[in-house]
Amino acid sequence: MNSNVYGVILAGGIGTRMGNVEKPKQYLELRGKPVIVYTIEKFAVCPDFERIIVLCPRQWVRHTEDLTARYLPDVRNIDVIPGGSTRNETIMNSIDHIEARYGLDEETIIVTHDAVRPFVTGRIIEENIRYARETGACDTVIPATDTIVASEDHVTISQIPDRRKMYQGQTPQSFRAKKLREEYRALTEEERSVLTDACKILAVRHIPVRLVEGEVFNIKLTYPYDLRVAESILGGQDEC
DSSP: OOOOEEEEEEOOOOOGGGOSOSSOGGGSEETTEEHHHHHHHHHHTOTTEEEEEEEEOGGGHHHHHHHHHHHOTTOOOEEEEEOOSSHHHHHHHHHHHHHHHTOOOTTOEEEEEETTOTTOOHHHHHHHHHHHHHHSEEEEEEEOOSOOOBOSSSSSOOBOOOGGGOEEEEEEEEEEHHHHHHHHHHSOHHHHHTOOSHHHHHHTTTOOOEEEEOOTTOOOOOSHHHHHHHHHHHHHHHHO
């Protein structure tokens, strides 16, 4: 199948919540291999991707290129470019890069994914591609298992939403790239100030976003504890 689908791996963060570490969390090692490499590998085995675009802090571009050359020498469709000042600006950088290098049309799809979610599955990626093609946008989620409590003043409960309607967001989040950029550019500065992720760009414009079923183990490595969980997941995979 001729593909106008691009993997976009977001590695722009510096991981301050991971504690006092000498490098961004996506470059920390699990069993002797950087987290970001595990993530790129999951995208590299998917035949639908025209290119895999990795966006990282400018000062880490060369290092990231060296890692892909070392660990993924046979993967020839990886571009490493600088990210932006925010998550959504980083995604816009990827779309601009695709347009400049490979061309952009109404059907171009981007599958955006956190570099620090190394346990994404092929099934999740494939469903993101399918639903982004069918509906224009999709978000990977899992049902909320805990009761969600909202507080407007951060002191008292404002409301307790029906848990049956609540989901926890993961990634990938996938979109028709041109439409996403158009909607982002149309937002006011006030609307941009409340964005937490790319799906909210469409949500504030009342554009439907399809849900894709994620996996409980598709965790984001944010805190030191998460690294221990990741080691355990890798150990379980080795035993399978």
